[in-house]
Amino acid sequence: xxxxxxxxAVKKGLAQMLKGGVIMDVVTPEHAKIAEEAGACAVMxxxxxxxxxxxxxxxxxxxxxxxxxxxxxAVSIPVMxxxxxxxxxxxxxxxxxxxxxIDESEVLTPADVEHHIYKHDFKVPFVCGCRxxxxxxxxxxxxxxxxxxxxxxxxGDVVEAVRHARTVLxxxxxxxxxxxxxxxxxxxxxxxxxxxxxxxxxxGRMPVVNFAAGGIATPADAALMMxxxxxxxxxxxxxxxxxxxxxxxxxxxxxxxxxSDPAILAEVSKDxxxxxxxxxxxxxxxxxxxxxxxx
Amino acid sequence: xxIGVLALQGDFAEHIVMLDRLGVETAEVRLPEHLDDLxxxxxxxxxxxxxxxxxxxxxxxxxxxxxxxxxxIWGTCAGAIFxxxxxxxxQPLLGLMDITVERNxxxxxxxxxxxxxxxxxxxxxxxxxxxxxxxxxxxxxxESVSGEAKVLSVLPDGRIVAAQQGHLLxxxxxxxxxxxxxxxxxxxxxxx
Numbered sequence: 132x133x134x135x136x137x138x139x140a141v142k143k144g145l146a147q148m149l150k151g152g153v154i155m156d157v158v159t160p161e162h163a164k165i166a167e168e169a170g171a172c173a174v175m176x177x178x179x180x181x182x183x184x185x186x187x188x189x190x191x192x193x194x195x196x197x198x199x200x201x202x203x204x205a206v207s208i209p210v211m212x213x214x215x216x217x218x219x220x221x222x223x224x225x226x227x228x229x230x231x232x233i234d235e236s237e238v239l240t241p242a243d244v245e246h247h248i249y250k251h252d253f254k255v256p257f258v259c260g261c262r263x264x265x266x267x268x269x270x271x272x273x274x275x276x277x278x279x280x281x282x283x284x285x286x287g288d289v290v291e292a293v294r295h296a297r298t299v300l301x302x303x304x305x306x307x308x309x310x311x312x313x314x315x316x317x318x319x320x321x322x323x324x325x326x327x328x329x330x331x332x333x334x335g336r337m338p339v340v341n342f343a344a345g346g347i348a349t350p351a352d353a354a355l356m357m358x359x360x361x362x363x364x365x366x367x368x369x370x371x372x373x374x375x376x377x378x379x380x381x382x383x384x385x386x387x388x389x390x391s392d393p394a395i396l397a398e399v400s401k402d403x404x405x406x407x408x409x410x411x412x413x414x415x416x417x418x419x420x421x422x423x424x425x426x
Numbered sequence: 427x428x429i430g431v432l433a434l435q436g437d438f439a440e441h442i443v444m445l446d447r448l449g450v451e452t453a454e455v456r457l458p459e460h461l462d463d464l465x466x467x468x469x470x471x472x473x474x475x476x477x478x479x480x481x482x483x484x485x486x487x488x489x490x491x492x493x494x495x496x497x498x499i500w501g502t503c504a505g506a507i508f509x510x511x512x513x514x515x516x517q518p519l520l521g522l523m524d525i526t527v528e529r530n531x532x533x534x535x536x537x538x539x540x541x542x543x544x545x546x547x548x549x550x551x552x553x554x555x556x557x558x559x560x561x562x563x564x565x566x567x568x569e570s571v572s573g574e575a576k577v578l579s580v581l582p583d584g585r586i587v588a589a590q591q592g593h594l595l596x597x598x599x600x601x602x603x604x605x606x607x608x609x610x611x612x613x614x615x616x617x618x
Contacts, residue, residue, distance in 0.1 A: 231535035
């Protein structure tokens with residue numbers, strides 16, 4: 132048999148290799164090296180971290196190819212990059228650059244207010260955000276090979292990450308416990324493909340790897356998400372907007388591995404310097420929240 | 427028989443599912459004391475730099491070396507890199523197997539692939555003749571084997587993707603991502 136590339140198994144498989152790990156946002160090759168040295172399992176190449184996108188406003192787009200290529204050259208771990216929701220040409224460009232994963236991300240300004248990218252057409256795998264199970268399964272239906280709960284990026288406030296992770300996990304528990312005849316109605320209510328709903332019910336988990344994102348800023352935040360039941364964490368602004376990024380990055384990696392060992396969590400949480408300042412999501416005007424982007 | 431799976435980072439849960447299917451008792455290994463009562467160990471796929479760094483940080487590096495001198499270890503992908511003597515790059519390596527590996531040897535993720543392999547020792551050990559369907563994710567190749575290490579499997583172009591050295595086993599691919607338990611059975615046959 133010939134070698135087959137771009138299969139769903141290899142797309143989903145890379146996400147499986149990232150499990151139990153931390154994916155870090157980086158804006159320069161130097162950041163990328165600090166992240167790799169700290170034990171990141173992958174990096175997200177960006178021009179601005181979400182906290183700066185929030186602060187500066189304007190339209191946030193795919194990063195410049197030369198920046199992404201420099202970051203790919205700097206490290207041996209997988210490199211992800213973001214495309215705007217629905218912007219399949221940005222995704223084509225990122226695939227041509229050879230990035231290892233594309234994040235079709237609400238952190239960038241959406242290019243389409245109804246449709247996401249048809250991700251089955253690509254050889255490169257995609258990760259997409261969700262706030263609930265229906266959104267996750269719609270993205271998987273379009274071809275996403277990895278999911279992350281959205282949280283509220285660039286805030287350093289973990290509350291939305293917890294809300295979204297708990298929502299997804301609660302919906303899966305309900306799905307598993309309902310009688311067979313209620314499954315179709317459940318699929319209709321959450322707006323998700325019936326076959327994927329059935330698969331989720333049988334597996335007792337999402338059919339692809341599910342990380343947490345959006346607001347994780349401390350080792351305790353990372354361990355909290357892991358104890359809730361996600362497969363790994365994305366840390367965006369939380370590392371390079373803090374006082375001592377290298378130390379904090381290494382501590383979050385350790386906390387993600389030893390998430391259920393409070394003595395180790397206490398040890399790695401010591402002497403980390405200033406965390407990112409953060410913004411309280413509960414007092415944030417609705418118009419500033421980005422998790423609602425995604426259809 | 428009790429088999430540990432190094433659970434610092436990567437797809438350790440997938441290996442545990444395969445071992446469960448074979449009715450083997452398992453344990454997740456995150457600290458040196460978790461190695462104590464094990465008969466064998468699997469080092470899963472993941473990022474070899476992450477797994478290496480965490481092994482050093484939590485005092486597992488020397489205990490893992492000692493374990494591998496006496497007991498069976500199997501490394502898949504990142505685990506194979508971690509078992510090697512040389513990965514042509516500065517990162518923590520256990521150096522238990524006389525193999526040199528090249529990381530990401532097939533290219534980036536878009537070059538990750540699936541392929542069928544003929545692995546004679548595996549077919550003999552499991553009394554089967556179906557080809558082994560292998561999944562390669564940003565996979566390393568085993569550039570060369572030396573000393574006691576033997577080639578177990580090659581691609582049609584001759585590149586080495588599995589090697590064995592006594593009770594130590596290294597594969598570039600991921601048997602834990604398939605439904606085929608034959609490679610896990612083969613590993614268990616090496617566990618004393």
